[in-house]
Amino acid sequence: MAESFKIALAGNPNAGKTTLFNRLTGARQHVGNYPGVTVEKKEGIYNSATGARIKVVDLPGTYSLTAYSVEEVVARDFLIHEKPRVVINITDAANLERHLYLTCQFLELGVPVVIALNMIDVARDRGIAIEVAKLAELLNVPVVAISARSGEGVDELLQVAEQVAQTNKDWEPVYIAYGEDIDGAILEMEEQIETNSFLTDTYSSRWLALKYLENDRQVIDKGRSFAGKHGRGEVADCLEGKVEEVGKHLLATMETYPEAIVADHRYGYIKSILRQGVITHTYDADRLYTSDRIDRVVTNRIFGPIIMLAVLLGLYHFTFTYSELPVGWLEFLFGWLTTFFERVLPDGHLKSLLVSGIIGGVGGVMGFVPIIMFMFFGIAILEDSGYLARVAFMMDRIFRIFGLHGSSVMAYIISGGIAGGCAVPGVMATRTLRSPRERMATLLTAPFMNCGAKLPVLALMIGTFFSNNQAQVMFMLTLLAWVVALLVAKFLRLTVLKGEPTPFVMELPPYRLPTFRGLAIHTWEKTWQYIRKAATVILGASILIWATMTFPGLPDSQKAIFEKQRQEILATYAELAEQPLAEGRSVPVSPELTRQLAAIEGARAEQALLHSLAGRLGRSLESVSWLAGFDWRTNIALVGGFAAKEIVLSTLGTAYSLGEVDPEDGGSLSKTLAADPSWNRAKAFSLILFIMFYSPCFVTVVCIIKEAGSWKWGAFSMAFNTVFAMLLSTAVYQLCRVFGVGG
Amino acid sequence: MVGRIMLREMAKGQSGTIAGVKVAGELGRRIREMGMVPGTIIKIQGRAPLNDPVALRVMGGTLTLRNNEADYIEVEVE
Numbered sequence: 158m159a160e161s162f163k164i165a166l167a168g169n170p171n172a173g174k175t176t177l178f179n180r181l182t183g184a185r186q187h188v189g190n191y192p193g194v195t196v197e198k199k200e201g202i203y204n205s206a207t208g209a210r211i212k213v214v215d216l217p218g219t220y221s222l223t224a225y226s227v228e229e230v231v232a233r234d235f236l237i238h239e240k241p242r243v244v245i246n247i248t249d250a251a252n253l254e255r256h257l258y259l260t261c262q263f264l265e266l267g268v269p270v271v272i273a274l275n276m277i278d279v280a281r282d283r284g285i286a287i288e289v290a291k292l293a294e295l296l297n298v299p300v301v302a303i304s305a306r307s308g309e310g311v312d313e314l315l316q317v318a319e320q321v322a323q324t325n326k327d328w329e330p331v332y333i334a335y336g337e338d339i340d341g342a343i344l345e346m347e348e349q350i351e352t353n354s355f356l357t358d359t360y361s362s363r364w365l366a367l368k369y370l371e372n373d374r375q376v377i378d379k380g381r382s383f384a385g386k387h388g389r390g391e392v393a394d395c396l397e398g399k400v401e402e403v404g405k406h407l408l409a410t411m412e413t414y415p416e417a418i419v420a421d422h423r424y425g426y427i428k429s430i431l432r433q434g435v436i437t438h439t440y441d442a443d444r445l446y447t448s449d450r451i452d453r454v455v456t457n458r459i460f461g462p463i464i465m466l467a468v469l470l471g472l473y474h475f476t477f478t479y480s481e482l483p484v485g486w487l488e489f490l491f492g493w494l495t496t497f498f499e500r501v502l503p504d505g506h507l508k509s510l511l512v513s514g515i516i517g518g519v520g521g522v523m524g525f526v527p528i529i530m531f532m533f534f535g536i537a538i539l540e541d542s543g544y545l546a547r548v549a550f551m552m553d554r555i556f557r558i559f560g561l562h563g564s565s566v567m568a569y570i571i572s573g574g575i576a577g578g579c580a581v582p583g584v585m586a587t588r589t590l591r592s593p594r595e596r597m598a599t600l601l602t603a604p605f606m607n608c609g610a611k612l613p614v615l616a617l618m619i620g621t622f623f624s625n626n627q628a629q630v631m632f633m634l635t636l637l638a639w640v641v642a643l644l645v646a647k648f649l650r651l652t653v654l655k656g657e658p659t660p661f662v663m664e665l666p667p668y669r670l671p672t673f674r675g676l677a678i679h680t681w682e683k684t685w686q687y688i689r690k691a692a693t694v695i696l697g698a699s700i701l702i703w704a705t706m707t708f709p710g711l712p713d714s715q716k717a718i719f720e721k722q723r724q725e726i727l728a729t730y731a732e733l734a735e736q737p738l739a740e741g742r743s744v745p746v747s748p749e750l751t752r753q754l755a756a757i758e759g760a761r762a763e764q765a766l767l768h769s770l771a772g773r774l775g776r777s778l779e780s781v782s783w784l785a786g787f788d789w790r791t792n793i794a795l796v797g798g799f800a801a802k803e804i805v806l807s808t809l810g811t812a813y814s815l816g817e818v819d820p821e822d823g824g825s826l827s828k829t830l831a832a833d834p835s836w837n838r839a840k841a842f843s844l845i846l847f848i849m850f851y852s853p854c855f856v857t858v859v860c861i862i863k864e865a866g867s868w869k870w871g872a873f874s875m876a877f878n879t880v881f882a883m884l885l886s887t888a889v890y891q892l893c894r895v896f897g898v899g900g
Numbered sequence: 901m902v903g904r905i906m907l908r909e910m911a912k913g914q915s916g917t918i919a920g921v922k923v924a925g926e927l928g929r930r931i932r933e934m935g936m937v938p939g940t941i942i943k944i945q946g947r948a949p950l951n952d953p954v955a956l957r958v959m960g961g962t963l964t965l966r967n968n969e970a971d972y973i974e975v976e977v978e
Contacts, residue, residue, distance in 0.1 A: 220930075220933045220934060221929065221933040223929055223933075225926050225929060225930075249961075251960060251961075252959060252960050252961045254935065254959045254960070255934065255935040255958070255959045255960075255961060258933055258935070285960075372924070372925075412920075412922070413920075414924040414928065416924060416928065416929060416932075417921060417924070417928065417932065417937075420929070420932035420933065420937055421932075421937045421938060421939075424932075424935065424937045424939075424940075428939075448962075449945070449962075452945075452946070452955075452962075453946075456946060456948065456949075456955070457949075458949045459949075461948075461949050462949055546964075550948050550953060550955065550964050551948050551949055551950075553948065553952070553953055553966065554948060554950035554951070554952045554953070555950070557966070657926070659926075660926060660927045660930040660931070660965070660969060661953055661964065661965055661966045661969060662927075662930040662931055662934055662963065662964070662965045662969060663963070663964055663965075664934070664961060664962065664963055664964075665955060665962040665963070665964055666961075666962075667962075
């Protein structure tokens with residue numbers, strides 16, 4: 158029985174790492190997060206032919222091992238601190254030169270490496286022949302040609318990796334020559350580092366010196382804090398001073414930078430190896446591949462945008478239309494559960510908790526599951542096929558103006574950029590953005606779009622107060638949502654998310670047909686994450702919201718008044734029917750009686766809501782909200798809307814003692830509002846604006862917290878959006894009043 | 901046209917050899933690690949519908965970068 162050990166998969170994005178990982182570990186994967194960052198940590202178990210239990214860690218895809226992106230820091234720290242026995246470095250055989258850049262950095266770090274020449278079949282089709290043995294000899298590491306997709310060579314790769322792991326040899330850093338200036342500096346710095354044992358527990362002295370010269374923020378900061386802890390400030394000063402000196406010299410003599418020299422020499426090293434007969438091209442190296450031919454149409458000036466519009470519309474339809482059926486099943490199930498418990502349980506808090514709090518909450522959580530699944534499936538197709546990179550390419554020019562990234566468009570559209578989306582999957586869709594600041598700006602502004610839950614509320618307001626041109630108003634509101642989202646994104650990028658745009662430099666990977674297995678694993682992983690991480694929080698919050706709208710309950714004296722009214726009416730009808738009440742016989746049902754009882758129940762519910770925590774909050778907010786034209790009834794409804802935007806309608810119904818209002822049919826509420834003299838167009842428009850832009854519903858807030866990696870961003874989005882909406886609504890309402898519009 | 905021009909000025913389909921990347925920091929690093937170092941042959945594959953970003957053929961793969969990022973890259977053309 159062989160021992161168990163850990164290996165890491167590393168490589169550039171698009172090298173086929175995930176495909177290999179899925180092939181090795183199948184469904185036996187665990188997806189978590191690296192502590193403190195939102196980068197996914199994927200681990201799985203591979204049982205080798207020799208019976209070894211190999212723990213496989215899929216490191217985030219990176220082009221380099223500098224410390225510019227979180228992905229790079231995570232990958233590097235993992236290698237340095239966890240010391241895997243072997244790293245399988247997956248490279249694209251058809252793009253070997255570029256992929257070996259990362260390989261160089263593994264070799265310089267010294268970690269034992271096995272190179273997997275992936276997509277060897279694609280390279281062969283393109284007429285690229287690679288001398289595997291020659292490459293292995295020149296780099297002095299094992300090289301195996303594989304196709305992660307078809308499985309070719311994968312067994313051999315793992316055998317070789319296992320052999321390397323079994324020898325468990327020491328790390329042997331490779332030295333690459335960087336020319337006189339850099340090499341001289343490295344030697345001097347190495348001496349300093351060695352004699353002072355400066356960070357030598359963690360890093361090799363040469364590697365450390367090189368990172369200083371590459372101006373690596375993480376290493377320089379670590380040097381500073383080490384120096385502070387051990388009173389070695391002079392060593393850190395000396396190292397940083399040396400870097401500055403070399404930098405100045407290079408700039409003066411060659412107009413270049415140390416890090417540029419390092420990169421040039423690494424590529425020089427790669428070229429020197431590949432030129433020794435490793436790669437031969439049978440065909441013309443520059444011929445047009447199928448992928449380029451597709452791009453000629455798909456990113457064409459005229460057809461490109463049209464096709465993109467169609468694809469994004471298709472994704473939208475797929476996500477929201479096809480998920481309707483399973484969403485319907487879930488609604489039916491939870492509806493049935495609600496009716497069941499309403500029937501069997503006695504009236505009271507337990508029933509209310511179970512029906513409104515728990516079943517409503519679980520139903521709310523589960524209701525998103527099919528939508529999230531469909532969306533991630535759709536996005537996985539776009540991403541795995543390579544189309545998503547083209548969307549970013551085509552949209553970047555517009556989105557960059559607002560400090561966003563070309564990929565932001567997808568999150569916006571799913572959130573309701575085409576009215577009727579949902580911010581929950583929209584916020585989750587920002588995962589495809591690799592630029593941290595652009596991603597944050599997108600996920601904070603995506604909830605401004607008109608999601609499906611806002612629509613019935615907007616529709617009712619428009620239908621009641623702007624009935625002459627409903628379609629135009631709705632269209633204007635959709636445009637307005639885009640304008641506000643983009644402008645607020647710009648504002649955020651100039652303030653809280655200030656910073657240079659993340660470089661756009663990216664790959665347009667060749668088009669590939671996604672594998673069903675890859676899509677299925679991808680979709681399931683993301684959906685399960687939502688259920689596991691968000692669901693519990695959402696359920697808790699939903700119970701909390703229920704409690705604020707229920708407690709404290711009406712005092713007994715008031716309950717007694719309503720009960721008395723009820724009894725009086727029942728008695729009156731009993732008399733009318735000339736039947737004694739107490740005989741255990743029910744009062745004959747008449748429409749008039751039902752109506753009167755409903756009126757009393759409505760009045761009771763209104764009083765109960767007013768008495769509850771939410772009601773008190775609504776009343777106390779009146780002192781501010783009147784500026785935007787909102788009375789306490791509207792306020793309570795808006796508080797309720799935090800649970801889910803469509804609840805604004807039912808709460809408003811309760812507040813106007815109408816009893817239950819079906820969000821799909823607000824006829825009675827519409828009539829009440831139209832007849833109420835306190836309502837006018839100005840107030841309605843102010844409310845529409847507020848509903849569009851105030852705090853996202855709490856499910857979205859939970860997702861923002863999960864995606865941004867900190868509860869602070871959730872709190873920020875609630876506070877910022879609400880203040881923003883309040884200012885906007887107040888400004889509009891007050892202007893309307895001053896100019897006497899909509900009065 | 902022979903000589904050194906900036907990448908932004910290159911026409912669609914034109915190829916050349918990178919002569920210099922005049923930027924440090926994150927952008928410089930991203931550009932270099934993707935293979936755009938002096939000596940690399942590039943070819944302009946196309947531009948986005950709004951003329952920006954630009955798509956390049958570099959070492960057998962396709963890369964994109966914004967025009968203002970391309971402004972740091974000097975290219976030797978024939």
